[in-house]
Amino acid sequence: MQKPVERHTIAVLVDNEAGVLARVVGLFSGRGYNIESLTVAEVDHAAHTSRVTIVTSGTPEVIEQIEAQLRRLVPVHRVVNWTLEKPGIERELALVKVAGTGEKRVEALRIADTFRARPIDTTHTSFVFEITGSPAKIDNFVDLMRPLGLADVSRTGVAAISRGPEAM
């Protein structure tokens, strides 16, 4: 009877008050929901609002509960499910450090170029690449760097927005 687990990207517009992120995160841990990635920053300084973008997974019932529980939080203005309600665009940024010399170093630079990843720090023995794209593209890139001397990865988590003229 168990329905399949789906991946959803949910945006939450919140009042930027103390503890608001703890409320969102505590809701997920307290009710046993997954967080695959979480991105948060103030988006409107004057209006004091922040946008939290959460990538989560669950059965359709769980996703429905996640949205409803998020809407219950007092400082929440809006909740939008980019996977269900509106066709959204998702992007993530990653900084990827690759250390090595010789053939591997050349190969790393070549692959980075095909992924449009830019070297933003270079030494004789290392690169730091900046790459943006879908989480899957970044996964892919990181996997390719692994045998070439992958040393460190820092990812921002997903930022999402709808297509077309309308705002969230």
Next chain:
Amino acid sequence: MAAFRGGDAPFCLGEAMDKDTNELMTLGTMAEEMSGAEMVIRALKDQGVTHIFGYPGGAVLPIYDALFQSEGIVHVLVRHEQGAVHAAEGYARSTGKPGVVLVTSGPGATNAVTGIADALMDSIPLVVLTGQVATHLIGNDAFQECDTVGITRPCTKHNWLVKDVNDLARVLHEAFQIASTGRPGPVVVDIPKDVQFRQGRYVGPASVRHRTYRPKTEPDLAGIVKALDMMERAKKPLLYTGGGIVNAGPEASRLLRELAALTGFPVTSTLMGLGAFPASSPQWLGLCGMHGTYEANKAMHDCDLMVCLGARFDDRVTGAVDKFSPGSKKIHLDIDPSQINKNIRVDLPIIADAAKALKEMVHFWKSQRRKRALLGDWWAEIEGWRAKDSLAFRNCDTLIKPQHAVDRLFALTRGRDVYVTTEVGQHQMWAAQRFRFEEPNRWMTSGGLGTMGYGLPAALGVQIAHPDALVIDIAGEASVQMTMQEMSTAVQYGLPVKIFILNNRYMGMVRQWQQLLHGGRYSHSYSEALPDFVKLADAFGCVGLRAETPAELDAKIVEMIEVPRPVLFDCRVDPDENCYPMIPSGAAHDQMILSDAEDTAPVSEAGKILV
């Protein structure tokens, strides 16, 4: 706001105003300068608060000082902060007004947590004010510091740490609004000591409009009409009601009665909803769920339309969700959208305040000249189940049966203005099954959290709100010891509560589960030592009574009722009695155990892991 009954201060009068206009328009006067502590007292008064329950300490001394210097608010000094919160719950549940609690930082706040969690589970409006160490000490592991907002975040509807005295008045008014509107619940306002001393600007309730909080209370009329279509066509309908009806105010109970009269539908209720529909009505099937009546649970299982009004398909009600009411369409009225499809998928959700939705249902039923479905066959089936008399028990003339004690208590309190609270355990279920309520707000019990120790302090809160009423805590000897010290509070304030202890020497409900699920291995559920409750009453300065035989029971109960003082009543009952009917964990509604004779029915392995 609809559900707000906590005073006469209107909310949401206008758009949020900027600081300058705000200063000019606050309650038509200039904003006043005062200390944070004075603001607390002033805000309570402006919110119509007349009673608060609390316990002092270093971090709330300025507020206690302001309280000392003001008039018009009665402070009830408890003996433990948990007691303050349960008392406030009893006050709130019996009046419909928010309960207010004042405690100190650190241990004061942590002691209050059980009560706060209890209020969240049962949707009780509470405003809990906690002291906090001074702002410059926060995070330093200061004396009596704890992260109160962190600890209470998951067990409040909302909470605040107020770091700026100029935010304090606004936050306090928002706190009352959030606690008492929408789905009610507890809120915590944590106030550092320096903020209590600092001078700042007080604003009145009228100028406060929350930035994001807008509970939906008005029903969608298309949904109402669709619900009536389904109700008109149903052949085996059932009204399944809950605490939401009580929370929506007496008008919701009145409208429920009207709807039931118009439709002729049978009515059952959750533990939290008892009293919303009169137990004397022939349409009343009794409590539903784990210890509900045979007829209520069979009707839930076999109905073709379940109209859930202000209940939440809790696991105590549904039993095994995959076997729950398999053949019915379900309508779910709730003020909290997150309750829809949470445990059970429903066919028609209605998000609204119960009183408003019921009003429209009654209105459209009449104006659209809806016809009462022919329910003769359904009622015949129900009467067949009712004839089983599932609450029957074998009485005894040497030992007091706990069921008999509740029956006598009920009979001997007729004609009086009675409020009942309970602790948690078998006695609670016997009270729920057998004490028959005719009105809402008369029954205070810890449903969602199941907090032993709730009933005694809750009774104090009820008695404070209803000084002339007969307030009885139907208690268990184990539970009542958890908050027993509040008898001292009862004596201090002359609150003549009646603590009626069904003393079976066991944690009876635990013993019953051990009998049914764990092969009769009664691991630590028997109290080898118990206090002499009569002597204890004496020590507290209240009245102690004991009944040991059925023959003396009535006279002792009458004595308890008539003595105008707090009473601890040690009612010695049969230690081995079990509470039936019972739907064992993991079973469906048509697999009820009705008596000890049947208790060999094995509990499934899957059922054993459930609570």
